[in-house]
Amino acid sequence: MRIAIMDDSEQDREQLLACLKQYFSETGAAYELTVFENAGTFLSDYHYHFDFIILDIDMPGISGIEAAKRLRELDPHVTLMFVTNMPQYAIEAYAVEAMDYVLKPISYPDFHLKMKKAERYILRNADTPLLLQAVSGPVRYNASEILYIESRSHYLYYHTATEEIRVRGKLGDLVDSLLPYHFARAGESFLVNLQHLKAINGNEILVGSERLPISRRYRAAFLSAFTRYLGGF
Numbered sequence: 001m002r003i004a005i006m007d008d009s010e011q012d013r014e015q016l017l018a019c020l021k022q023y024f025s026e027t028g029a030a031y032e033l034t035v036f037e038n039a040g041t042f043l044s045d046y047h048y049h050f051d052f053i054i055l056d057i058d059m060p061g062i063s064g065i066e067a068a069k070r071l072r073e074l075d076p077h078v079t080l081m082f083v084t085n086m087p088q089y090a091i092e093a094y095a096v097e098a099m100d101y102v103l104k105p106i107s108y109p110d111f112h113l114k115m116k117k118a119e120r121y122i123l124r125n126a127d128t129p130l131l132l133q134a135v136s137g138p139v140r141y142n143a144s145e146i147l148y149i150e151s152r153s154h155y156l157y158y159h160t161a162t163e164e165i166r167v168r169g170k171l172g173d174l175v176d177s178l179l180p181y182h183f184a185r186a187g188e189s190f191l192v193n194l195q196h197l198k199a200i201n202g203n204e205i206l207v208g209s210e211r212l213p214i215s216r217r218y219r220a221a222f223l224s225a226f227t228r229y230l231g232g233f
Contacts, residue, residue, distance in 0.1 A: 001031045001122065002049060006042050006067065007056040007083065012104060013037075016054060016083065019111045026112075039067035048075055051122045057084040057093070057101075065089065068096040077144075079121045081114060120231075128181060132158060135166045143181040147208045149174065149191040161208065184225035187215035192222075194229045 003020065007013045013035060024031050034050075036042040039062035053071070055064040062070075068080055082093045082101040093101050099121050100114050127142045141160065150157040151171040158165040171191055175183075182194045186205060190212050199206040200223070205214050214222060 001029065001119070002034075002051045003031055004034045004036060004042065004050045004053045006036045006039055006053065006059070006064065008037055008059045009056070012056065012083070015106055019106055019108055020115075022108060023112060023115050038062070039064065043067060043070055043074075046071070046074055048078075050078055052079045052081070052118055054081050054083060057082050057086060057089050065092050065096065068093075068098065072096055079118055081118060132165055132167050135168065139165060141165075143178070144193070144195055146193055147196045147210070148186075148193060148212065149178075149183075151189045159208075159210070182225075182229050184222050184229075185218050186222050187213060187218055194226055197226060200226075 005013060005016055007016065017033070017035075020031070020033065039055075039059060043062070055067060057064040059067075064082055064084075068082075071078070071080070076097075080096065080098040082089075082098055083104055083106065084093075084101055085104040087101075087103060089101075099118055102111055102114055127144045129140055130143055130146070132139050132141060135155075141158070145160050147159045147161065149171065150159065154168065156167045156169045156171060156174070158167065171185075171189065174191060175185060178191065183191050184194055186192045192205065192207055192212070196208050197205060198208070200214070203214055203216075203219075205212050
């Protein structure tokens with residue numbers, strides 16, 4: 001796991017480092033750690049190579065919340081967690097899609113649980129290239145780039161933000177293979193990437209900018225899959 005810590009307090013940084021060292025000593029997993037004392041330095045040299053970023057909220061200059069807002073413009077998928085002694089900022093933390101927050105002074109048992117959650121989120125956000133045997137020839141897309149898959153007249157149509165790719169096949173044959181990439185069936189004709197689900201309104205869902213029907217038969221299972229996705233599972 002590639003981790004960045006952003007905190008202006010040396011004492012708090014040392015506590016975080018001790019907690020991380022203990023956690024990875026217990027789990028045996030490998031990790032790389034980079035420490036930043038302020039948000040300005042971090043943002044000016046961001047290279048999209050971190051899996052997990054831990055930010056203090058109360059920092060001079062650019063606050064952790066403001067840094068996270070700017071970071072989300074650069075990298076919408078990286079997993080974020082705040083550390084703070086001001087729980088009143090928790091709502092703002094979730095507004096920038098932070099995974100969670102940890103209160104200072106840090107309790108290691110609480111930190112351990114949050115790290116387990118972080119690992120689930122990182123796995124959830126991992127991308128995988130898919131080779132599609134399109135009618136026009138083989139094409140490669142990352143799973144995260146596919147908004148939804150539609151079945152029509154013996155063909156599957158993979159919808160992305162920029163194009164529609166036609167592949168011969170059956171939707172039912174895809175379901176099991178795409179479950180690990182957070183796809184869920186919304187009906188007989190639609191398999192939806194939950195990463196791109198924007199809203200659920202009655203019997204209709206908003207995927208990217210497209211409105212799709214959700215059938216009564218699949219509704220309960222679809223909502224359950226979306227709840228697990230939001231929880232990092």
